[in-house]
Amino acid sequence: MRLAKRVVVVAVCAVLAAGSARAADKKAAAKDSAAAAALKQDMRKLWTDHVVWTRDYIVAAVGDQPDAQAAATRLMKNQDDIGGA
Template sequence: MNRQFSKIMLLFLSFLLICPAFINAEGPKQTERQTQELSPKAAQLMADLRVLWTEHAFWTERYVVSAIAGHEDQEVVLARLLKNQDDIGNAIKPFYGEEAGSTLAKLLREHIQIAGKVLAAAKSGNQPDFKKYNDEWFKNADDLTDFLTSANPQFDKNVIKEMFYMHLKLVTQSVAARINKDYNADIAAFDKNLAHLLHMSDAITEGIIKQFPDKF
């Protein structure tokens, strides 16, 4: 099933590489121009990272649904979601090395583990715990921002931080909507989160290409 899903995502992301305006409402013409100028290696990196961040959105939503409903697949879905964090870490190792890739995976795993605590607190209505873990969640976003901007001076710290913050806000909207059984709002939040993560993925790709032009 995972192999089939990956194939579907590759086809979907290949379409997005041809029509990038669908994923960047803020600047479709600029994104389309940048995409057309990519070398084959750069285009492949963009496609690979888009698949990984699409999976991040997909499996996060699957986990939210499963955890709130108390489904039997909750732990299995969580394991698959955590694997996605390792995959994203592995994707940067060719550029930043083994240790850096492992560090990114560790921070992203923490991102997911804290998210589970935020979700549980929201589901139970425990406001003190929700605030505690939500603060930890945003601190983790700061740590991810610091890591990426330290590794790559091409990244604008304020831009990267805001991207992570927006991701957390959209996931929170999705959780709140599903708890309140407002499924239309949940779907809308997921759609926004997916588009946002694709935009963030492209920003990361562009930063890597600028930092390592000889590799592309």
């Protein structure tokens, strides 16, 4: 009888510990999920800007426009931003 009580107590403790671990995992997963979503949003913005600045540079360079150098400078800054993200 004593052994049965110990087994039950150990089993209950194991179930409670597993439940609290799952709750902690869910909180960590939610935090990671929010961070991942923010990173995805930031990277999407950087790559969208990269497409825009690449297009602007190509149009300016092919058309021999005076703003080609400014577009190239901004494009290089965007590449640095992507590398730093």
